[in-house]
Amino acid sequence: MACLSRRCLQREKGFILDGVAVDTLAGSYTHIPPKLWSALPPYNAQLDGHAASYFASPAVKSLLKNTEQHRGGTSRDGWIVDYFHIYGPGQRYLNRRNWAGAGHSSEQVGGHYSFLADVKPMKGYNGRFGYRRNTPDLRNLKKSWHPQTLRNVEKVWKAEQKHEAERKKIEELQRELREERAREEMQRYAEDVGAVKKKEEKLDWMYQGPGGMVNREEYLMGRPVDKYVFEKMEDKEAGCSTETGLLPGSIFAPTGANSVLDMASKIREDPLFMIRKREEEKKREVLNNPVKMKKIKELLQSSLERKEKKKKKEKKKKHKKRRHQSSSSESTSGDDEQSRARKISAEELERKRQEMLENAKWREEERANNVRRHRKEEEREQELEKLRSRDGKFLHHIKLESASTSSVEDRVKRNIHSIQRTPAALEKHFMQR
Numbered sequence: 461m462a463c464l465s466r467r468c469l470q471r472e473k474g475f476i477l478d479g480v481a482v483d484t485l486a487g488s489y490t491h492i493p494p495k496l497w498s499a500l501p502p503y504n505a506q507l508d509g510h511a512a513s514y515f516a517s518p519a520v521k522s523l524l525k526n527t528e529q530h531r532g533g534t535s536r537d538g539w540i541v542d543y544f545h546i547y548g549p550g551q552r553y554l555n556r557r558n559w560a561g562a563g564h565s566s567e568q569v570g571g572h573y574s575f576l577a578d579v580k581p582m583k584g585y586n587g588r589f590g591y592r593r594n595t596p597d598l599r600n601l602k603k604s605w606h607p608q609t610l611r612n613v614e615k616v617w618k619a620e621q622k623h624e625a626e627r628k629k630i631e632e633l634q635r636e637l638r639e640e641r642a643r644e645e646m647q648r649y650a651e652d653v654g655a656v657k658k659k660e661e662k663l664d665w666m667y668q669g670p671g672g673m674v675n676r677e678e679y680l681m682g683r684p685v686d687k688y689v690f691e692k693m694e695d696k697e698a699g700c701s702t703e704t705g706l707l708p709g710s711i712f713a714p715t716g717a718n719s720v721l722d723m724a725s726k727i728r729e730d731p732l733f734m735i736r737k738r739e740e741e742k743k744r745e746v747l748n749n750p751v752k753m754k755k756i757k758e759l760l761q762s763s764l765e766r767k768e769k770k771k772k773k774e775k776k777k778k779h780k781k782r783r784h785q786s787s788s789s790e791s792t793s794g795d796d797e798q799s800r801a802r803k804i805s806a807e808e809l810e811r812k813r814q815e816m817l818e819n820a821k822w823r824e825e826e827r828a829n830n831v832r833r834h835r836k837e838e839e840r841e842q843e844l845e846k847l848r849s850r851d852g853k854f855l856h857h858i859k860l861e862s863a864s865t866s867s868v869e870d871r872v873k874r875n876i877h878s879i880q881r882t883p884a885a886l887e888k889h890f891m892q893r
Contacts, residue, residue, distance in 0.1 A: 646727045655723055
């Protein structure tokens, strides 16, 4: 029993180790991307089509029976790895790739005789797995989203040309709009000044015809309308007027188109018009600039807030002043009432009188002490003045003042001839320098 249990223990340990090995191999192979797999799988000669006749010979079969390899297992990595690729997670992974349309090389199943025989360039992603085969063709092939492919370059060029054409069109429209606005401003300014009459933009003149030339007052007076119209037309055709050019000096009169052009040039050269135009342009720039508008709004808000705070402070001050005045008036009135109501007794009057007398005595003593002290100080100062006036001591104070105002540099410069810098200077006379 002991031998049997020892043998079972060894088998159990081996089974655990084999299970751990299979689990680690399966985990590592499932985490490795397909493009990093080796080109040749773990080679098993019994699965190679070229070696089928060799394994079919009786001598090889008997040899494999002796080595316990007649059921497969001639690969260099062992039967565990073979099982992983043929029946295990490796085979399941290949099946999933085949079902997804990603494909695989036949040497994964058939052996090394068909190495890279069926490899073709695969464009795009390999199904939902998202992996690409690492072949030279795919490495050199540019992706569909690459910016340097001819198709993408052509798309970008066409988009740029379209954008440029749109930009030019917008600029042309903006230029025409600016010119039209300038003409309208000039016309409006001329009308405001009075240089040009205001135009009545109506369409009645299209429907009037010759009836519009009829004078209604004359029609009411009984004059025939048709004859009057004809006479007017004949007068216009044959008469002398500035319009027909028959009056003297009519050639110098300004015509309609020329007068309009002259007026436009005068308005354009008017400095007031230019100043007004610049002001309007500046206003338009400020209105079109969001940053400046934001700053202006912030300034306005801050100024309004300051004004509101100032108003609140003024209101508080007024309220406090009124309350203080009312309280002070109330207190004074209350004190007066108390003073009127309360009467001082004789004892209190005597006590206050004694306090006043004591205070007066103390003040007299303090005044006498102060006078005595001041007199002593004056006598001392007089004695000092007498001592200072002797032997030129009155100059001592002046020397101190000059020394306090002068610097070290001034003193050194004054005494430069009497300074002994080195021991050799002791032998020299300072007057011989």
